[in-house]
Amino acid sequence: MLHTFVAYVEDLPGVLTRVASLFRRLNINIISLTVGRSERAGLSRMTIVAEASAEAGHRIRASLFKLENVVDVDDIAQAPSVTRELALIKIAATPQNRGQIFDLAEVFRARIVDLTSESLIIEMTGVESKIEGLIEILREDEGRVLELCRSGKMTMRRGHHLSSVVRAMGVSEAESAEREAELAPDIVTGEVE
Amino acid sequence: MGHKGNAKTKENASNANAAAPNADAADANAHLNTPTRLTGAEILWATLAGEGVTDVFGYPGGAILPAYDALRKFPVKHVLVRHEQGAAHMADGYARASGKVGVAVATSGPGATNLVTGIATAMLDSIPIVCITGNVSSKVLGTDAFQEVDITGITLPVTKHNFLVNKAEDLAKVLRHAFQIAKSGRPGPVLVDITKDAQQASAIFDFEAAKPRPYQPHPMLRVEESGLAEAAELIRNSKRPVILAGHGVMDSGAMEQVRTLAERAQIPVGLTLLGIGGFPMSHPLCLGMMGMHGESWVNHAIQEADLLIACGMRFDDRVTGKLTDYAMKAKKIHIEVDPAEINKNVKVDVALVGDLREVLEQLLPRIGTRNQGGRDGSVWLKTIEASKGAVTVRDIKNLPDLGHLYAAHVMHDLWRMTAGDAIIVTDVGQHQMWEAQYYKHEKPRTLITSGGLGTMGFALPAAIGAKIACPEKEVWVIAGDGGFQMTAAELATIVQEKIKINIAVINNGYLGMVRQWQEFFYERNYEATPLVSPDFVKLADAHGIPGRAVRKRSEVEAAVNEARSSTRAFLLNFMVEKEDSVYPMIPAGSALHEMIRRPEQDPLEETAEDK
Known part of the structure; x- marks a missing residue:
């Protein structure tokens, strides 16, 4: 199954290697890994x-x-969360046929962020399935997708569920899961676009 | 701090530069209280001294020279090894014998890479050591400079953590943190790589200010009320329980608690190889070692058990045999300090993740004694006793002398003559298993052996470390003729440091354990296992170490006496049976009960008449 971990790590040289090396040792392939600054000074997420x-x-x-x-680790598992991915897609498009791409971008709520006479770049954020949907349609026209750059998933739990917060609240994870189920039954069900 | 003013070690040292050791040492210790400007090299030793380090094992070289130059000012004794692998094993043996953090020092490049086997050995057995390496100047890091190697990269998977320090001002903080990491939680090796310019530069040294943040236990430690209640319930209701006692018993200092649990609930105790010493072998409830070369009744008891209580052990494959057939009838309680070990190999029913001693302290009040209506274990204990059969007569001293010398005899006689009280440091292979079977350890830290990594060449250097940690103890090296040659260069270290240890080479002319596998599983194709060795007595003699060859059972006692009464190190070359095998044996990939038993006509099979 797919596992999603959110880790807060010290922003120091070599830390990425240590994290990656752990997965390598366990012979587990990392499907995506995104790193960036977090709300906590000196810590990357x-x-x-x-x-x-x-x-x-x-x-x-x-x-x-x-x-x-590693300062904090959260195993998102099946917990209610928001996941987003960013994609930049460079499309071969001439003034003659770019109108069709504009329509497509609108349907997918993507944006055109660069435009030249031979190509344009689409920027799109969303859940993985939505991004793959757009890519699939773009690929129907062979040779049009010139470059594809995807950020990998970024995930955040809904509500206040970061494990450090949970610990600070003094409740066990099992309890917090129960509480979650009680408090937000309807949010659990769907992505809010 | 009791380690202060330990200048006597320096007086003994052969360092001619130590002109005024006492005055210098006093100065060095003054730095601990008042912030002072020191070079990185001085900060290194001042911090080690502040952490209580009195002995280090090392080998100098270009990139660590500033550190060696500053050594004379500090009350730290340096043992010059002959190969850096020896330094790591000595630090390891020192740590295992004393419970303190062992320290090894090496230069950059090959000096650092030579440490790796020793670091991995410590990693697999959770031994707290700190390895200090020099590296090239930070300005040329990453340029393939002379003797430059990325040692933090190389040792990343075999250290608990490692550091690269390229500023003198970071050094004290990093070193103190390294010691904290090495000894906290599940212990392990830490490497600190220090660039040459960081050793040469100066910074304000403030020992107190360099104190690490308070240790944060692993956030997933969890001992819940419900888990304790469930464990107690399982123990109370079990008919055929077995305690599996591992290395963690000693690491957590839970010897008394395990013993109380066993005695109160009448539960027999099986030991892992590294668990030996954590529970007295002579105790009526002690079953002995489990696993690949464990006694038949221990493994049968585990396979028949309805409850396993795993205490500070990790269900290694040498302990479990084939996992799918392991203790199928048993519920399992796992008490362990490392959350990553839970359900790793064996799925458990109750996990109590925490310090073993603390967990047992919480658990014990819930287990009643027999008088208080607790469980009656007598039927199960009788069943196990009955399963021992003819092999129960373990005292083989009265076996008829057939003119042959068996390694088991040597182990048994060593045990008898040292009253089971020596620190035995074994290498890896057949002799290691015979030692575990025939030398009955009663106390913690009396068996020092490479369990997880199975490092040949471990014994001799580790014994040197153990003797330096415990100078008042009798220390014996037991090594095979193969493993002994891997680190035999350290004989010179013994002489230089005037160390009194006794060395027993169990010499069968083969890489014995490999030969045994070839005999059992490769149609006796003895490829690359017959071993031509030098005359070990002459080799010892070349180092100025007296020795003696032993060829007959009848010669063992006199030879051991001679070695023990010698004031210098002594080597005994035991010329044992060449094609003897360790029994019982569980073939790799087989279940615990599928043992290869001792052959019927085995001369080591005792009978009732031998009593």
């Missing part, structure tokens, strides 16, 4: 998506915590 058996989640999280530079 990673979203790591990896394919591993259902039981592996516990061990991966426990092993991540064992890394000296």
Whole structure:
């Protein structure tokens, strides 16, 4: 199954290697990994998506915590969360046929961020399926997709569920899951676009 | 801090530059209290001294020379090794024998890479050591400078953590943090790589200010009320329980608690190789070592058990055999400090993730004694006792002397003559398993052996470290003829440091354990296992170490006495049976009960008459 981990790590040289090396050692392929600054000074936030058996989640999280530079780890698992990905897609388009791409971008709520006489760049954020939907349609016209750049997933739990917050609140994760189910039954069901 | 003013070690040292060791040492210690400007090299030793380090094991070289130049000013004794692998093993043996953090020092490049085997050995067995390496100047880092190697990159998977320090002002903080990491939680090796310019530059040294943040336990430690209640319930209702005691028993200092649990609930105790010493072998509830070369009754008891209580052990493959057939009838309680070990190999029913001693302290009040209506274990204990059969007569001292010398005899006689009280440091292979079977350890930290990594060449250097940590203890190296040659260069270290240890080479002319596998599983194709060795007695003699060859059972006692009574190191070359095998044995990939048993006509099979 797909596992999604959110990790807060110290913003220091070599930390990415340590995290990546852990997955390498476990022979787990990282599907996507995004890193950037977080709300906490000196800490970067990673979203790591990896394919591993259902039981592996516990061990991966426990092993991540064992890394000296890792401050916090959250296993998103099936918890209610918002996941987004950013894609930049360069399309071969001439003034004659770019109108069709404009229409498509509108349907997908994507934006055109660069325009030349031979090509244009579409910027799109959304859930993975939406981005793949657009790419699929663009690829129907062979040779039009010139370049594709995807950020990988960025994930954030809904509500206040970061494990450090949960710990600060003094409730166990099981309790917090229960509370979550009680408090927000309707939000759990769907992505809010 | 009790480590202060330990200048006597320096007086003994052969360093002729130590002109006024006492005055210098006093100065060095003054730095601990008042912030002072020191060079990085001085900060290194001042911080080590502040952390209580009195002995380090190392080998100098270009990139670590500033550190060596500053050493004479500090109350730290340096043991010059003959190969950096030896330095890491010595630090490891020092840590295992004393419970303190061992320290190894090496230069950059090959000096650093030579440490790697020793670091991995410590990693696999959770041993707290700190390795200090020099590196090229920070200005040329990454340029393939002479003797430059990316040692933090190389050791990343075999250290608990490592650091690269390129500023003198970071050094004290990093080193103190390194010590904290090495000994906290599940211990392990930490490497600190220090560039040459960081050793040469100066900075304000403030020991107190460099104190690391308070240790944060792993956030996933979890001992819940419900888990404790469930564990107690399982223990109370079990008919055939077994305690599996591992290395964690000693690491957490839970010897008394495990013993109380066993005695109160009448539960037999099986030991892992590294668990030996955590529970007295002579205790009526002690079953002995489990696993690949464990006694048949231990493994049968585990396979028949309805409850396993795993205490500070990690269900290594040498302990479990084939996982799908492992203890199928048993519920499992796992008490362990490392959350990453839970459900790694064996799925458990109750996980109590925390310090073993603390968890047992919480658990014990819930387990009643037999008088208080607790469980009656007598039926199960009788069943196990009955399963021992003819092999229960373990005292083989009265076996008829057939003119042959078996390694088991040597182990048994060593045990008898040292009253089971020596620190035994073994290498890896057949002799290691015979030692575990025939030398009955009663106390923690008396067996020092490479379990997880199985590092040949470990014994001799680790024993040097153990002896330096515990100078008052009798220390024996037991090594095979193969492994002994891997680090035999450290014989010179023994002489230079005037260390009294006894060395027993169990010499069968083969890489014995590999030969045994070839005999059992490769149609006796003894490829690359027959071993031509030098005359070890002459080799010892060349170093100025006396020795003696032993060829018959009848010679063992006199030879061991001679070694023990010698004031210098002594080597005994035991010429044992060449094609003897360790029994019982679980073939790799087989289940725990599928043991290869001792052959019927085995001369080591005791009978009742041998009592």
